[in-house]
Amino acid sequence: MTDFNKARKNMVDGQIHTAGVVDTGILNAFETTPRESFVPEKLKSIAYTDENIDLGQGRFLLEPIVHSKMLQAVLPTTDDTVLEIGSASGYGSAILSQLVTTVFAVENNKRQMDKAVRVWEAGSYCNIVQIEGELEDGAPEHKPYSLIVINGAVEEIPQNIFDQLATGGRLVTVVTKPSANKGMATLFVKSHDGNVSSKPLFDAGIPVLAEFKKKIEFQF
Numbered sequence: 102m103t104d105f106n107k108a109r110k111n112m113v114d115g116q117i118h119t120a121g122v123v124d125t126g127i128l129n130a131f132e133t134t135p136r137e138s139f140v141p142e143k144l145k146s147i148a149y150t151d152e153n154i155d156l157g158q159g160r161f162l163l164e165p166i167v168h169s170k171m172l173q174a175v176l177p178t179t180d181d182t183v184l185e186i187g188s189a190s191g192y193g194s195a196i197l198s199q200l201v202t203t204v205f206a207v208e209n210n211k212r213q214m215d216k217a218v219r220v221w222e223a224g225s226y227c228n229i230v231q232i233e234g235e236l237e238d239g240a241p242e243h244k245p246y247s248l249i250v251i252n253g254a255v256e257e258i259p260q261n262i263f264d265q266l267a268t269g270g271r272l273v274t275v276v277t278k279p280s281a282n283k284g285m286a287t288l289f290v291k292s293h294d295g296n297v298s299s300k301p302l303f304d305a306g307i308p309v310l311a312e313f314k315k316k317i318e319f320q321f
Contacts, residue, residue, distance in 0.1 A: 105137050108149040112136075116151045117169040127172050130199040131165065138220050139192035158210045159311050160189035161253065167275070167286065167305045168193070174288050174302050175248055175271045177201045184243070184265060186236050187252040187310050191217025194229045197250065204229045205240050209312075236312040239265045246270060254284045254305075255313035266291045275305045279315055282306060 113132045122128060137148040139162060144154055154162040163171075177183065177200040188194050188206035190213050197204045206229055208214050214231060221229055232240045237259055239249075245267035251258070251274035258274070266272055270291050277284025286302040 103137075103146050105135060105145075105148070109133075109136065112149045112151075112165050116165050120166045120170060122169045122173045124173050124176060126177075126200050127169055127196075130196045131169060133199070134192070134195050135224070136162065136165075136192060138224070139190040139195070139216070153307055156190055156213065158213060159308075160187065160210060160213055161308050162189070162192050163252065163307055167307055168196075170303060171250070171273045171275075171286055171305075172196070172200075174286070175250075175273045177248060181248045182243075182246055183248045183250060184240055184246040185250045185252055186239060186262070187312075188217060188231070189213045189252060191220055191226075191229070193250065193252050195221065195224065195226050198226045198228050201248070202228065205232055205243050205246070206230065207232045207234050207236060207238075207240050209233065209235055236310060237262070241265055248272070250274070251310070251313070253310035253313070254307045256309060256315040257313060258289075263289070263291065263297050266297070268293050268295075272297075273302075275307050277309060284309075 137145045153164050181201040183201050183204045185206045188208045194204045194206040239262050244265040247267050247270045249272040254275040254277045272289040275284040276287045283306040286305045288300045291297050
């Protein structure tokens with residue numbers, strides 16, 4: 102029988118903290134959120150390994166080191182209203198909900214959405230709003246967002262996603278090239294004149310969300 106409390110503490114102490122994540126709010130969120138609750142029963146025993154966990158239907162739990170380092174790069178605060186794109190079974194939203202005012206979680210997979218709602222309700226995560234919709238559309242009806250987190254790698258980010266970012270807002274994701282094994286965790290910030298700058302953070306190997314693959318341009 103796996104001791105999940107011990108496994109969770111070992112994940113924080115042995116993986117996340119030693120990787121350079123020192124923000125106490127982020128560390129506490131990872132230590133108190135039951136990662137095992139967000140994976141299928143057959144995967145609970147490996148919930149705390151430092152790897153991406155395949156949830157099926159093209160969705161994953163991001164490996165803890167990459168996930169936590171991305172959050173430390175944007176330092177979520179209680180002033181933030183967050184758009185999480187590709188919320189899957191709801192783990193990332195549950196982490197964010199302890200750090201920010203409101204999380205708008207966008208997902209288009211009904212099975213993943215139903216799982217997320219059950220776990221959020223059981224865990225009393227009351228500041229998460231689930232939105233059923235296409236990931237590449239975001240949730241423009243609730244914009245602007247001071248923080249956008251894309252829960253997977255992308256080959257390109259549509260302009261309409263940047264349009265939903267508030268002035269001074271941050272967006273974090275992993276940007277990768279088609280067919281590449283690894284990408285680059287990247288921080289985007291929107292300036293007061295509406296321009297978006299980017300800053301590379303660290304190498305990261307996480308799966309690409311199909312909705313954010315680069316569109317093939319046909320040449321005639």
